[in-house]
Amino acid sequence: MSQISDKVQYKSSRSVKPTCPQIRRGKEVYYITRKEIETKLDYTEKDLLKLVRKALTEHGKKRYEMPAKIGLHPIRDTLMHAMPAFVPKADACGIKWAYCFPQNHKYNLLQTSGLIILNDIQTGWPIAIMDAIWITAKRTPLVSACAVEKLARSGSEEVGILGCGVQGREHIPALGEVMPKLKKVKVLDKFPEVARKLVKDYQKKCECEIVIAKSVEELVRDSDVVVTATAILQKPKPSIKDNWVKEGALLLPIDFDSLWEWKTMKRCDKFLVDSLDEMNYFMSVGYLPHGLPELHAEIGEVVAGIKPGRQKESETIMDMNIGMGVEDVVIARDILDRAIKREVGRKLPL
Ligand SMILES: NC(=O)c1ccc[n+]([C@@H]2O[C@H](COP(=O)([O-])OP(=O)(O)OC[C@H]3O[C@@H](n4cnc5c(N)ncnc54)[C@H](O)[C@@H]3O)[C@@H](O)[C@H]2O)c1
Missing domain, CATH: 3.40.50.720 (NAD(P)-binding Rossmann-like Domain)
Structure with missing residues (x-):
């Protein structure tokens, strides 16, 4: 999308609520590991399918902001991509920094990896950092x-x-x-x-x-x-x-x-x-x-x-x-709520 659409942009910060009030903005971030996401949050395929459908529907209705990836390609056929996305309906805003290195099996590492940062929509401050491999x-x-x-x-x-x-x-x-x-x-x-x-x-x-x-x-x-x-x-x-x-x-x-x-x-x-x-x-x-x-x-x-x-x-x-980043931030946002509710993960000082 070339222009910021009225469908996604709030007029002022007063019209937005804090994204996740349990986290003290500007003071801390919530950190969740891959193992915690995989083993402690009990997501089913059905739960995740619903979230992915929601992200795709919002994308189809053009109710998102997601500039195309920008990337680095340090070795032939490798890629490192910045994938920012905002989906107002899911209260989800953040970025995945994702990497694909096809030769990683030589180092006993996965080809695809990455990290996600979620941000507070009212102030822009980071509120969570989590693994992106599972997502x-x-x-x-x-x-x-x-x-x-x-x-x-x-x-x-x-x-x-x-x-x-x-x-x-x-x-x-x-x-x-x-x-x-x-x-x-x-x-x-x-x-x-x-x-x-x-x-x-x-x-x-x-x-x-x-x-x-x-x-x-x-x-x-x-x-x-x-x-x-x-x-x-x-x-x-x-x-x-x-x-x-x-x-x-x-x-x-x-x-x-x-x-x-x-x-x-x-x-x-x-x-x-x-x-x-x-x-x-x-x-x-x-x-x-x-x-x-x-x-x-x-x-x-x-x-x-x-x-x-x-x-x-x-x-x-x-x-x-x-x-697409819209899929990642919608799932990450849901993970953050579920993790806080179940007391999985930890707050880290900024
Ligand atoms: N479209 C997306 O949203 C998205 C997301 C993540 C990964 N990917 C891409 O999906 C692909 C797989 O990712 P992954 O994380 O599963 O990687 P992976 O390394 O875990 O798996 C890739 C598998 O493909 C096999 N392989 C490679 N070339 C082959 C060929 N010509 N014939 C048969 N098998 C071959 C490898 O041996 C390996 O087992 C990559 O290209 C990655 O960039 C796409």
């Missing part, structure tokens, strides 16, 4: 789940997931939440042991069958929904052939065009993104070398009911989501 791990697959609700064929039974890291794994419960007919999930990773671990960890928790595909082709053919969650590459290396894609499939890359042929992107009946502003930023620094096909909608507009989702069984649809 990113959960919210991204739930954005895919919102897309499945609106864009997948109603009888979808098979999902293919390429890349079995954090995101690939978390897509299983997230998509399971919105796919009551899910029968089979096919997975594949360039490291076979990573795929085997996913099957071992998730098969016991799921009613559907989870199998390792023999090839990318086998994974893609017959899949009603295909998720790619590998690495974002400045120069894509498409390994998914266009003629493998099933008619009527929903394609959900969260790693851009890294694995997809331009031909596939272009010939999809509908092509969506989460944020065109974000995509324009990425293109301006050299990602998405072919550009983007004609856009049907931003996913928030479909979730908010402003633009149509799937209209025909035969439509092949791609929704390419890069992740």
Whole structure:
């Protein structure tokens, strides 16, 4: 959005309440660790899906402020992004400072990490600092789940997931939440042991069958929904052939065009993104070398009911989501309230 909209800006600080009165503004911040978020707050997929839907709806209705990311890229194919966002309806304002370094497995560290700072809306002062790894791990697959609700064929039974890291794994419960007919999930990773671990960890928790595909082709053919969650590459290396894609499939890359042929992107009946502003930023620094096909909608507009989702069984649809700060701050704000209520976390002096 180029201009600050009246839909989001308060006229004066008197018309705003303090964001979280339990925290003494200007004196302290609330600090919550990743382990505390993961183990002590008891979030369910349903709770988080509701929050993600709310964030996407507000985005679709343009009731947010979220300038496109600015970033640093210290090594090829790495990124560090500042993701500020304000969602008035959720009383959520802050910034995620997020990082993706695909080679981090060499150092026994996760590829994707980050921190979130939340701010008081009345004064701007910081009120909370928390880990962003869990939030990113959960919210991204739930954005895919919102897309499945609106864009997948109603009888979808098979999902293919390429890349079995954090995101690939978390897509299983997230998509399971919105796919009551899910029968089979096919997975594949360039490291076979990573795929085997996913099957071992998730098969016991799921009613559907989870199998390792023999090839990318086998994974893609017959899949009603295909998720790619590998690495974002400045120069894509498409390994998914266009003629493998099933008619009527929903394609959900969260790693851009890294694995997809331009031909596939272009010939999809509908092509969506989460944020065109974000995509324009990425293109301006050299990602998405072919550009983007004609856009049907931003996913928030479909979730908010402003633009149509799937209209025909035969439509092949791609929704390419890069992740938005609005999702992060809405969840972080909810986490802050829940943590304070349950006395999880601590106040730190500023
Ligand atoms: N769109 C978003 O909102 C969003 C949010 C977080 C992460 N991401 C992106 O999602 C991707 C995955 O993130 P993650 O945190 O799960 O990383 P991760 O390192 O935990 O997992 C990535 C997995 O993909 C595998 N892989 C890499 N290239 C492959 C290939 N060509 N074929 C098969 N497997 C391959 C790796 O071995 C690894 O197991 C990254 O590109 C990251 O930037 C997107």
